[in-house]
Amino acid sequence: MTIHTVENRALVRDVLDAKPLAWDRLVRRIADTVWTACRLLCGDDADSRAAFSDVMDGLRADGFRRLRAYNGSSRIETFVALVTRDVLAERLLRLFNVHSASDGWAAFERFFAADINRIINRRLPGADRADLRQDAYQDICVALIADDYRRLKAYRGIGSFTGFVLQMVDRLLIDFIRSTMPLGRQRTEAQTTEWEDIPSDQPSPEDALLEQEGDRLLSLASEVLREAAAALSETERLYLHIALGSGEPIPAREVARQMRRPVEEVYKLKQRVMARLRETLDKHPAVKMWKASV
Structure with a gap:
């Protein structure tokens, strides 16, 4: 269990126990994640602000019922992004009736x-x-x-x-x-x-969210690939070359076919590459500007 996991679980427990300022601390942690999801999925600022309010209300509803499901198996930001997606989806469904x-x-x-x-x-x-x-x-x-x-x-x-x-x-x-x-x-x-x-290739909602995050990072990676590539192995660089060869991410099964490797190995390879790229990307000025703009 990583130190970040321990801190995340402790923060959520403090919120559930209604400790002073715990909710404020959590909001500071997740506000950017929630706003980014609302902005990307809702369009204009007015809808995004309304959606942001809905998500925060959804997190507080029923004694923080949704937060009780957090078990530390993912980053708190990833978990909250998943909750945000579900709240926004329910909000979306209401549009068909209202x-x-x-x-x-x-x-x-x-x-x-x-x-x-x-x-x-x-x-x-x-x-x-x-x-x-x-x-x-x-x-x-x-x-x-x-x-x-x-x-x-x-x-x-x-x-x-x-x-x-x-x-x-x-x-x-x-x-x-x-x-x-x-x-x-x-x-x-x-x-x-x-x-x-045929077993469904459809991942769980959280897996889909993680894959979307990886695809987004792969798209941004084209701008800073030169800096990150030096730290990658030959196999990892080959994965990136294939994954970005068409100008946008391609399915893991297609990458596996071209690399002639089991798809399970490619999924693990992607996770390893993404971990290294995130470290480089998060420090890059272009990425910082992108985060500030959304």
């Missing part, structure tokens, strides 16, 4: 577009499938909009709305892939259930 459908859908797509594309890229990797991925995205959006957003409005509050949406997107994507199979490839009953038996 505001116009077009406003709700615009906010929904801004919120979930990156997640939908990530799931599509995992199911349909490869440079030769770009058009198919675009068709899949459009098909999924049409299905979500159909019947006055019937699928989205079917959420009944069991589990997180984010998890509900991502699971639905994955199932819609599988339906789309089935529909695009050539008619000449008639399938047996066993083949018909093939897609049902």
Whole structure:
């Protein structure tokens, strides 16, 4: 257990025990994380400020119920970012009922577009499938909009709305892939259930958040890669070359294919590289300016 983990858990315990100034200390720790998430996911400043207030209220609600789930297995900032995402997702769902459908859908797509594309890229990797991925995205959006957003409005509050949406997107994507199979490839009953038996590539919400953070850092890394590369091994530099070769992060399975290594090894490699890059990136002036601007 790291010293940071001990400090984080102690801080959360102080908040739960209502110790003087504990909540103020926590807010100072997480304010930047919450604001950044609100700004990226909500758009303009007015919506972001309202969302920020909703998140803080959500953290305090029911005697800090959401904070009680923190067990120290991740950074407090990562945990709070996940909570922020869930609070904002619930806020987003209300837009479909309170505001116009077009406003709700615009906010929904801004919120979930990156997640939908990530799931599509995992199911349909490869440079030769770009058009198919675009068709899949459009098909999924049409299905979500159909019947006055019937699928989205079917959420009944069991589990997180984010998890509900991502699971639905994955199932819609599988339906789309089935529909695009050539008619000449008639399938047996066993083949018909093939897609049902495929384990979902959809990560947990926290894993998805960590992956998004890694992808964001990889994008920024292109500006400071020269400084960080000197500290990396040849294998780590090869990973970066492949991961950034297309100008933006690519799925781990595709990296594993090009490196001819097990995908599990590539995930570990990414974690190791990201840890080293974070140290360099956090000290770089360009990154400091980026953080100050959001």
